[in-house]
Amino acid sequence: MATTAALQYFREDELRVVNEAVAVSEDMTSNAYKMSFAEWRRRRYDIKTLAGLSPEEIVQGPFAQIIRYVGRKAETSLGSSKYDFYKICLQDHSILSTLNEFPELRLFPFAVYIVTHELIHVIRFTKFLQAFDASPQEKMDEEARVHEKTIAILKPARMAGMEAVFEFYRAWQEPLDRVKSA
Ligand SMILES: [Zn+2]
Numbered sequence: 001m002a003t004t005a006a007l008q009y010f011r012e013d014e015l016r017v018v019n020e021a022v023a024v025s026e027d028m029t030s031n032a033y034k035m036s037f038a039e040w041r042r043r044r045y046d047i048k049t050l051a052g053l054s055p056e057e058i059v060q061g062p063f064a065q066i067i068r069y070v071g072r073k074a075e076t077s078l079g080s081s082k083y084d085f086y087k088i089c090l091q092d093h094s095i096l097s098t099l100n101e102f103p104e105l106r107l108f109p110f111a112v113y114i115v116t117h118e119l120i121h122v123i124r125f126t127k128f129l130q131a132f133d134a135s136p137q138e139k140m141d142e143e144a145r146v147h148e149k150t151i152a153i154l155k156p157a158r159m160a161g162m163e164a165v166f167e168f169y170r171a172w173q174e175p176l177d178r179v180k181s182a
Helices: 012-033 092-101 107-126 136-157 162-171
Strands: 045-048 064-072 082-090 177-181
Touching (some): 082 107, 107 162, 107 177
Antiparallel strands (some): 064 082
C-alpha cells in the first residue's frame, strides 16, 4: 500500500488526454470484439485514475491494477445473482514516472496501449477465456497473449507515437499490470 500523499497525480490537462485515450481504446476494442461497450460499461467494469482509487487499489510499479469485485443485482435478495465487476485502476504515478524516464513515450499513445491492454484482460475474464485466479506461469502466458492482441488491434490505426510504445514493450518484458480479487 502506498502513501497517497507522496504520489504524483495526473494534472488536469493530462486527465483530458487520458479520458480521450480511454474513449479511443473502448472504441477500438469494442470494434475488434464486435461488442457494444455502452451497455457494458458501469455494469461490468469501470476505469479510474489515482484520484478515484482507495489505498488498497494503489500499487507501486505496474501501470494498472485490475480488481475484481463481486456485485449483486439489487432487484433480488437471493444470493444466486452475483456478478463480477472489474475495476481498472490506473496508476498515475507509475505512468508519469515512466514518461519521465523514457522521453520518446507520449502520454496519449501510452495510455491507449495500457487501457486497450486492460480491456482485453477484462473481456477475456468475462468470456472465461482466462481464469482470474491463474497460476503465475499461466498469468505470464496470458500477459504475452494480451500484449499480442493489443498490438494486433492498435497497429493498423498507425497512431502517432504508437511505434515507440511497441518498442518500449519489446525492450521491457515486465508485466504491465497486476490482478487481484477484492
Ligand atoms: Zn496485462
